[in-house]
Amino acid sequence: MHVRSVAAVVSALVGAAAALLLPTSAAHATSGGDRPIVVAHRGASAYAPENTLAAVDRAADMGFRWVENDVQRTKDGELVVVHDATLARTTNVEELYPGRSPWNVKDFTAREISRLDAGSWFGARYAGARVPTLEQYMERVSRNHQKLVLEIKNPALYPGIERQTLKVLANEGWLSPKHLRSRLVVQSFSADSIRTVHALRPGVKTGFLGTPDVADLPEYATFADQINAPHTRISPEYVAAIHGHDGPHGKPLEILTWTVNDAATARRVAGYGVNGIITNAPDVVREATDGS
């Protein structure tokens, strides 16, 4: 065989092997690919306590690159990864700090929060899991080679949280061109918060959580790259309307829909052409949408 033919065959085989080795969710960027990306919501939160390092590790172990998590701020100004405004549901805060009702995240110092057990409520095997700081969390997702949809949660409670979050992301290397291109989305239910992120760091890909009227999409497209709507509120027409506008980076707006935990719904929204599906059970969604 001619040398160049041999080289071509070897190159094709290497490429095919690499594609086989890639986890399904890693084979698609948020822009492109026939199947929607699968995003592990609060980590793989059907299988490990939400918003803990164990939950993102679980997602990684299952082969999922994309994770979603929530960031808020402690009384003394540390950013922490936790969903609710109060620590009561997902930690033993009531036991450790009785009399501090309603146990708001913003009323506890980082040191106090670091003592909490954020795993036992989910299952005994997770006893001792902690509420991670954003810094600890970013180090773990970096180590896992993961990609992140980071939600700024309850920004009205934490003035300046956008700038502070961007600073941590920058310190952790997450505002490098490579990360901005394919590994990071910052989202919020607050349009003001997303506008602020876009104004501070225009290179960051952003998502608005909600279902704006179709008539308002051109305005959202000036500061948001994604319109991330609940699956109960979308239709093929709404998805097409979103895709019909270019976002702030000159590419069609995208939609990641949430929170889809069953196969039938996953197939339905995949059929609408969504770019991604945010789910507590990424394995269920991956199996349902593979080849759909």
Ligand code: G3P
């Ligand atoms: O990413 C979508 C989803 O996280 C928004 O809702 O309440 O789970 O943060 P929530």
Ligand code: CA
């Ligand atoms: Ca969230």
